[in-house]
Amino acid sequence: MSRGRLLTSPPLSDGTPAPRVRFAPSPTGSLHVGSVRTALDNLLFARREKGVFILRIEDTDVERSKAELSEQILSSMKWMGLDYDEGPFYQSRRYDLYRAAAERLLAEGKAYRAFETPDEIDRERKKAEAEGRAYRYSGAGRDISPEESERRAHAGERHVVRLKMPAETIIVQDLIRGPVEFPADALDDFVLVRSDGHPLYHFSVCVDDTEMKITHVIRGDDHLANTPKHVALFRALGAPVPQFAHLGMILGTDRKKLSKRHGAASVEEWRDAGILPEALFNYLALLGWAPGGDREILSREEMEKEFSLDHVGASPSVFDPEKLLWMNAQYIARMPGEELLARAAAAATQELPPRGVALPAIELHRPRVRTTIELARALRSYGQDPQEYDADGLRKQVRPETPAQLEKLVARYETQTDWSAGALETALRETAESIGVGAGKLIHPVRLALTGVTVGAPLFDVLALLGKETSLRRLKRFLNAIAREVRT
RNA sequence: GGCCCAUUCGUCUAACGGUUAGGACGCAGCCCUCUCAAGGCUGAAAUACGGGUUCGAUUCCCGUAUGGGCUACCA
Numbered sequence: 001m002s003r004g005r006l007l008t009s010p011p012l013s014d015g016t017p018a019p020r021v022r023f024a025p026s027p028t029g030s031l032h033v034g035s036v037r038t039a040l041d042n043l044l045f046a047r048r049e050k051g052v053f054i055l056r057i058e059d060t061d062v063e064r065s066k067a068e069l070s071e072q073i074l075s076s077m078k079w080m081g082l083d084y085d086e087g088p089f090y091q092s093r094r095y096d097l098y099r100a101a102a103e104r105l106l107a108e109g110k111a112y113r114a115f116e117t118p119d120e121i122d123r124e125r126k127k128a129e130a131e132g133r134a135y136r137y138s139g140a141g142r143d144i145s146p147e148e149s150e151r152r153a154h155a156g157e158r159h160v161v162r163l164k165m166p167a168e169t170i171i172v173q174d175l176i177r178g179p180v181e182f183p184a185d186a187l188d189d190f191v192l193v194r195s196d197g198h199p200l201y202h203f204s205v206c207v208d209d210t211e212m213k214i215t216h217v218i219r220g221d222d223h224l225a226n227t228p229k230h231v232a233l234f235r236a237l238g239a240p241v242p243q244f245a246h247l248g249m250i251l252g253t254d255r256k257k258l259s260k261r262h263g264a265a266s267v268e269e270w271r272d273a274g275i276l277p278e279a280l281f282n283y284l285a286l287l288g289w290a291p292g293g294d295r296e297i298l299s300r301e302e303m304e305k306e307f308s309l310d311h312v313g314a315s316p317s318v319f320d321p322e323k324l325l326w327m328n329a330q331y332i333a334r335m336p337g338e339e340l341l342a343r344a345a346a347a348a349t350q351e352l353p354p355r356g357v358a359l360p361a362i363e364l365h366r367p368r369v370r371t372t373i374e375l376a377r378a379l380r381s382y383g384q385d386p387q388e389y390d391a392d393g394l395r396k397q398v399r400p401e402t403p404a405q406l407e408k409l410v411a412r413y414e415t416q417t418d419w420s421a422g423a424l425e426t427a428l429r430e431t432a433e434s435i436g437v438g439a440g441k442l443i444h445p446v447r448l449a450l451t452g453v454t455v456g457a458p459l460f461d462v463l464a465l466l467g468k469e470t471s472l473r474r475l476k477r478f479l480n481a482i483a484r485e486v487r488t
Numbered sequence: 489g490g491c492c493c494a495u496u497c498g499u500c501u502a503a504c505g506g507u508u509a510g511g512a513c514g515c516a517g518c519c520c521u522c523u524c525a526a527g528g529c530u531g532a533a534a535u536a537c538g539g540g541u542u543c544g545a546u547u548c549c550c551g552u553a554u555g556g557g558c559u560a561c562c563a
Binding site (some may be wrong): 125132150188201207222249316333447 | 489490491492493494495498499500501502504510511512521523524525526527529535549555556557558559560561562563
């Protein structure tokens with residue numbers, strides 16, 4: 001997957017350097033669909049612009065990061081086809097970089113040590129809250145002389161490192177939202193390095209983005225308010241400020257950030273629900289981005305060719321499982337039979353019938369299912385006689401005269417040599433006519449007998465596919481069952 | 489509370505000053521039909537509100553409302 005580790009990209013033919021973008025999830029468990037959309041927009045942007053897509057795992061939060069959680073993210077990305085060109089890079093293995101950057105900032109006077117304890121800070125914050133004003137760090141650390149600061153640090157006094165925020169309005173140029181202004185007094189001298197030496201998110205992000213020569217930061221809207229901090233940090237680092245693009249959030253139907261409460265919110269869950277990765281990719285790509293021309297179903301190639309941040313909207317969007325299901329059905333309708341069989345087999349919990357049966361059965365059921373789970377279930381019914389019959393179906397389709405009529409049909413089918421759908425239909429219709437009833441009076445009970453339910457694929461195709469022996473066996477079992485029913 | 493962002497059918501979105509405000513999901517009806525789907529056709533359904541600017545605002549500006557985000561020694 002990784003195409004090597006070169007950290008500079010070749011220039012485009014017009015001489016401008018190729019864009020470098022990254023997806024930077026924190027390994028907090030399963031991959032959220034909101035994260036996938038961010039990853040996918042980065043990927044599409046990179047492909048469209050002939051750039052480089054980098055994966056970086058943000059695991060600096062030791063309490064919350066575990067190795068297996070990173071593995072899960074990697075496997076979900078692979079399943080989704082989110083192929084990265086460089087990485088994965090783990091922030092937990094890049095501490096030297098952050099340490100060096102912090103020391104440089106300190107030496108250059110762009111950052112300073114602050115010796116307040118968490119308790120002190122907490123008290124300040126509570127006090128500010130009680131007085132109804134916004135808390136801001138006092139800035140006391142700024143007044144400690146460099147010599148004094150060094151001395152206390154070497155003496156082992158616990159401290160954090162804070163950035164000296166410039167006293168100026170910071171304007172973030174957002175590719176999606178335009179210029180966004182943040183007044184200086186809204187920004188604090190925030191913490192770069194914790195007292196235990198761990199770099200904090202904002203710091204490691206900017207150091208890494210600088211070191212990886214990231215040109216475009218495409219991420220969720222929830223980071224917009226953090227961006228002025230990042231701009232200030234890039235400047236302090238003496239690094240070029242990347243371009244920013246903040247995507248609208250993905251929400252649940254209650255317009256709150258999509259989460260577990262709304263049902264499936266991770267790729268694993270949708271995979272387990274029988275959703276194809278191609279369909280999920282397509283659906284998510286269209287959340288926020290609209291290609292021209294009223295198109296909905298787009299191939300990966302089309303998306304990679306046409307994706308543009310110019311056509312990405314700024315507003316949040318509600319995740320609609322119904323439309324995802326529709327889109328999945330569209331992909332099921334178009335996928336080659338062999339391929340679809342493999343997907344259904346992967347989704348199935350029990351063994352599917354042999355491909356000689358499964359392949360034609362797929363063609364019968366593909367327009368009738370929305371997920372590979374449903375498809376697998378439909379296929380299974382060809383290898384296993386119905387264990388029970390739909391109660392409503394029995395009530396509606398089985399009348400006192402039904403057994404006798406079915407006996408006649410069975411007798412006719414016993415002698416049937418041509419077991420093709422056409423011949424079976426002719427035989428059934430002739431039988432119905434000879435009894436003097438409509439064909440439906442036979443068709444519906446027969447479907448119930450063969451499949452256990454009253455809805456499904458065209459009956460004569462099912463009969464033909466099941467074969468003479470199985471069909472007759474199921475019909476006779478059904479006759480026995482309804483005979484028992486009548487007695488009790 | 490402060491700062492920031494967003495606001496077109498129920499939902500996803502198109503229309504980047506002039507359209508009968510378009511498409512898709514979902515919903516309803518009709519057609520097709522052995523059922524259920526799929527498919528085809530038709531229909532109901534939106535510019536949050538109030539002010540400006542303009543010959544003309546969905547579109548630009550300002551308020552209000554609503555929703556969301558940020559405001560940690562989390563990411």
